[in-house]
Amino acid sequence: MSETVSLGEFRFACGESIPNLELTYETYGEFTGDNAVLVCHALTGSAHVAGGRTRETSGQARAWWDDIVGPGKAIDTTEYYVICANVPGSCYGSSGPASTRPDGTPYGTDFPPVTIADWTETQRALLDELGIPHLYAVVGGSVGGMNALDWAKRHPDHTERVVAIAAAPRLDPQCLALDAIARRAITSDPKWQDGDYYNTDASPTHGLALARQIGHVMYLSKDSMDGKFARRAAGRDSLRDTFPVDSAAGFFPYRDVESYLDYQAERFIERFDANSYLYLTRAMDNYDLASGYESNTDALAAFDGKALCISFTGDWHFTVDQSETVAQAFRATSTDVAHHIIDSDHGHDAFLVEPEKVGPPLADFLADGVRGSAVTDTATEEDERAFAPVHTSLFG
Known part of the structure; x- marks a missing residue:
């Protein structure tokens, strides 16, 4: 406890x-x-x-x-x-x-x-x-x-x-930039009210949801996203956040990756405080x-x-x-x-x-x-680059 x-x-x-x-x-x-x-x-x-x-x-x-x-x-x-x-x-x-x-x-x-x-x-x-x-x-x-x-x-x-x-x-600057966008999603929400929303009937859940979605994209790799979602359309009962034209014409698919992000955002806003997200990301960035x-x-x-x-x-x-x-x-x-x-x-x-x-x-x-037998020092002073390549960019 x-x-x-x-x-x-x-x-x-x-x-x-x-x-x-x-x-x-x-x-x-x-x-x-x-x-x-x-x-x-x-x-x-x-x-x-x-x-x-x-x-x-x-x-x-x-x-x-x-x-x-x-x-x-x-x-x-x-x-x-x-x-x-x-x-x-x-x-x-x-x-x-x-x-x-x-x-x-x-x-x-x-x-x-x-x-x-x-x-x-x-x-x-x-x-x-x-x-x-x-x-x-x-x-x-x-x-x-x-x-x-x-x-x-x-x-x-x-x-x-x-x-x-x-x-x-x-x-690094790329992560700093994405964290900045996430914070601006919160502070641009009209319900944020300069952080003074605790005694009101509404809180900046929309901005916080967007911030969390940016975070989830940061936490996944290209390979994991491809394996989890590919370009599949989501099921009929999936949580939907679509453009009006999608609902009206049913032309563009609501994809599995969108459904995942929307679901994670909905869960997150039920348990976390928007101002805390601002404070904690600033602490990490700093x-x-x-x-x-x-x-x-x-x-x-x-x-x-x-x-x-x-x-x-x-x-x-x-x-x-x-x-x-x-x-x-x-x-x-x-x-x-x-x-x-x-x-x-x-x-x-x-x-x-x-x-x-x-x-x-x-x-x-x-x-x-x-x-320890399971601990391997795979990079040494003589071979400082002796490790597998990584995804250095979200977009490239």
Whole structure:
């Protein structure tokens, strides 16, 4: 079951503060003093990382990594004590734009700008509340992988192992551009009302739906989209969002890929807050591992543990090249590191939908470090390009 802790006054990296920051979290397993594993969720994830639908949770009923975290699984909760916290700025229990300020009104866009550094510092404060001075490992996928890297940067002495899955030291311009379009879809919705929609009868669901559809296209590869949908027309009972001429003449087909995007958007707007989407994408876009340092290597120089990067050949959102950049930075500091590259056509979603490929190297790394039998360092200093090609563009 989710629990919420009050961390008191918290000053964000931007310099602004709120009088009482709340963090919602879940724990799994038993703490033995040296077995704590922090799992960092992706952009719209929650603290509910495992346990199927058996737990009460804030907003997200389905555990997002149930195939990886649990008894006998890659992050074995009979061995490790797992903590997952919903990040500030989100809408699954932790303080964010939809939260109530001291005067009883929602913060809206008066909530301070949030960064990944803020996520790291609130997680550190949560661990202090739980009496956990040191982590065995920090694990995260996607922007959660950036969060994990930030732990190596900001608290290098507080964790023994770092695992960054489908992550990058920073976003490239193509992803920045698509995130910008997604945010403009929300802020262009008349119902957004400059973020002050909480006490009205309507919220900017149309803009949020469009933003989510852009996100889903980013998470899939060309191959996975072709395999899932091809150019097939959708069934008669599929959710439809068509041009008027389609309905009038029945001439142009409503395609399977359109139906998928519409369905995913409808599900998403039922559970997520539009302002939170704006805040969280900004936090991801703003992150730069090297910020405040001369390079990625300098940012990671103080970390003296072991690191694992996992990437997927079909992921054009966070590419194999970007993961290799992180691995190179760890190597340059003489950190024991492996870059495990998974051949997959699932795109960015692979870290969620292919547990049979993610689980073995992750479990072996947690148990045996980079010497684990399922962990392969496929890119070395002598052959930095020894990996399969990736889809570098959505359109080309």
